Amino acid sequence: MNTDDLIAALAADNDTKATPLRRSFAVDVALGFTASAAFFFAFLGLRKTFFASLDDPRFLFKFVFTATMAASGLALALRLARPGAETGAAGRAVWLAPALLVAACGVELATVPADQWFARMIGQNAIHCLILVPFMALAPLAGLLLALRNGAPTDPHRAGAAAAFAASGLSATLYAMSCPDDSPFFLAVWYMLGTAIVVAVGWLAGGRLLRW
Amino acid sequence: MQDLQAQDREWSAAMRAALAGDAAAYARLLTGLTPFLRTLCRRSCARVGLATSEAEDAVQETLLAIHLKRHTWDSSQSLTPWIAAIARNKIIDAARRRGRRAETNIEDFEHVLAAPPETEHFEREQGRQDALRLLVQLTGKQREAIEAVSIRGESLRVAAVNLGVTEGALRVSVHRGLKTLAALYRKSNT
Structure with a gap:
């Protein structure tokens, strides 16, 4: 078959359309997140002090942080799914969540006596956090990788890492509702370590699964 | 530069029509893109040390990728950078598959657009090649x-x-x- 013939075949196939990117992202992420949320409410559940904590700025900051991670990771992954698209603001936005966390740690350093710093950083549930944040990120990560496969990422490693960052944000949002530790110090160590594990997995998985 | 922008507007409009269901506009667009993809692929193949006979394979692989991934083009953007990114990706893949060290500085698409296209006769010959x-x-x-x-x-x-x-x-x-x-x-x- 020569190139002119190939073009004839492609034109004949013009009516068969793939799912639009935004829709496949929305559907696959929703499915992945629902799976993790089902696991969360079945086995972990809200912490006892959840409703009493709703006016505690430390508790609320956890969700600002995790939601920022999820939103910025999603925006970047969607951008990276399109060949030739400039990452621009979306590329810089992934630094927003870490920057917020650094600022919050600064406030914590200024307002909490030095002898409590270490205890707040170690918290009560560090190992839990380190296992559950990566575990509950798996389903949203799978959904996002599927959505990226429908796209055409020209930098598969980076796209996988962005997807993993978003998945960690979604997973950490769930985990934060159960976790008793609210200090930014705890987030900076354990949430970030959990996220780093997921991002490494996403980077590797992206390189293997996102070729097209 | 004026020409490149006009070219891009024409291609972008054709792709919008194609996405809206106009198969004839789509065939015209792909036919119009092919000489540029061919020039790009030939030069890039030469640069990464592939035989120019492999270029037509790369052209067809790029056309296939454009087709199967056309829903990833954001129709509010221009089409040329999207096409260039796909072509670059496919050429790097082709070079990597054959065990060559893929160079990332594949020739800028704009360069190729600005260059005079190959002769019509040459195009017809290439189009007939079984690839x-x-x-x-x-x-x-x-x-x-x-x-x-x-x-x-x-x-x-x-x-x-x-x-x-x-x-x-x-x-x-x-x-x-x-x-x-x-x-x-x-x-x-x-």
């Missing part, structure tokens, strides 16, 4: 379907009657066949 050898690896139904609408140039309706299948079933076979071809390209020579 998609992978067609023979397709299984029965997919191969029949693709041969009917490409080599024999039949419309879906006519081809469906000749093959004794419904138009819907033929449509599915053509689409699956194209996806299989793209997958075969990814695996070839590994």
